[in-house]
Amino acid sequence: MKIRYLLKKRGKRGGFNPIYIALYGGDSTELIFTKEKISNKDWSDKERIPKDHTGDTFARIEKVKNLVQKSMKLLEAQDKAITPFAVKQYYLTSQKTKSIDQAQFEKKEKENQKSILSLADRWLLHNTFQYRASTQKAIKESINQFKEFLKLYGYAKIERKDLTPEVINDYERFLQDKKRLANSTHGKRMKHLKWFLKSIKFDVSDIKIRTHRKEIIALTLDELGLLEEVDVSTSSELQKAKDLFLLGCYTGLRISDLKRLNETRLIDGKIRMTLQKNDKEVLIPIRKKTGRILETYGMAAPKISEQHLNSGIKIVCKLAGIDRILSVKSNVAGQDVESKLYKYQLITSHTASKTFITLAPQLFKMTPEEIAAIVGKDLKTLLNHYFKLPQESAIQKMMEV
Secondary structure (H helix, E strand, O other): OEEEEEEOOOOOOOOEEEEEEEEEEOOEEEEEEEEEEEEHHHEEOOOOEEOOOOOHHHHHHHHHHHHHHHHHHHHHHOOOOOOHHHHHHHHHHHHHHHHHHHHHHHHHHHHHOOEHHHHHHHHHHHOOOOOOHHHHHHHHHHHHHHHHHHHHOOOOOOEHHHOOHHHHHHHHHHHHHHOOOOHHHHHHHHHHHHHHHHHOOOOOOOOOOOOOOOOOOOOOHHHHHHHHHOOOOOOHHHHHHHHHHHHHHHHOOOHHHHOOOOHHHEEOOEEEEEOOOOOOEEEEEOOHHHHHHHHHOOOOOOOOOHHHHHHHHHHHHHHOOOOOEEEEEEEEOOEEEEEEEEHHHHOOHHHHHHHHHHHHHHHHOOOHHHHHHHHOOOHHHHHHHHOOOOHHHHHHHHHHO
């Protein structure tokens, strides 16, 4: 197969004409445009090349010719037929691939030149819609804290290409030493940051997420009885806090799900609903105590904000005499701290569902698997987080045998 340059003359004197590479093989001919043009006076019809052998035009068409010849050699190495059509197609495909790779490279380089602050804003705007509203809020808090760090520590204009593991390490120390975050909050901030950093192709393999298992605070059966008996009817706010909290203790539902209770979700003496947190469907029998509270509020849960519930239920539990002193461990700025607090000070909206879970084996003789099915939680979470390993009962049973 022969390779020649070909000038397509268009008959315009003084005009510029396109230069092609012509591939000749048998009766077949194919043309490849070199993307170069030249005037008739600068073209040698005898040599079929530009008259100036040292000019830019000659250099560029020679480069194209070399790439075409390279395509022939690669086809030959693959034991494929060397025809004008095959060579042209191989060349065009390789150039298209090269153009795509170049475009991706240029896009990456362009991204590298954008500031981290602008990339973070764009990610928050376009990539967090897939999460629940509460998770979106937490992500925004985490990323805003990272942006605060960048501005305070002179990294406000730092670009993607200049972001290093050292900057991330500085941020981790900022969260610990300046913000004095507990391990759980520190871990949440770094987890959300990892999500963002992955989106800009930053290596996050060395980022470690701190964890801290919170102690489970739940009411005992006696304490639940004290709460049921305490009279707070003189305050509608405290009565609502008490009733909503008790609904959580009786059903195992989170407060966010209890607020969604209405007649459409009360079917054949059961609560049927899809949980907000994990989209699991639950079916929970309505006990007499549950039914009485729902009837009081028109077959729905009392209307009260979670903030007022958390403050109100502490007062109600204090009045009920739930005032044992507990030793509670927490983590502040990477350091374990032990505090002594009255139990009513530790009661929050989350305590209600935890009370149901911890009392269910005693009240209903339910297994962990059955409890997980009722409350819509993962069994592994229940076993690891709520129920301690029954070492003492196991030893007692072995001794009895």
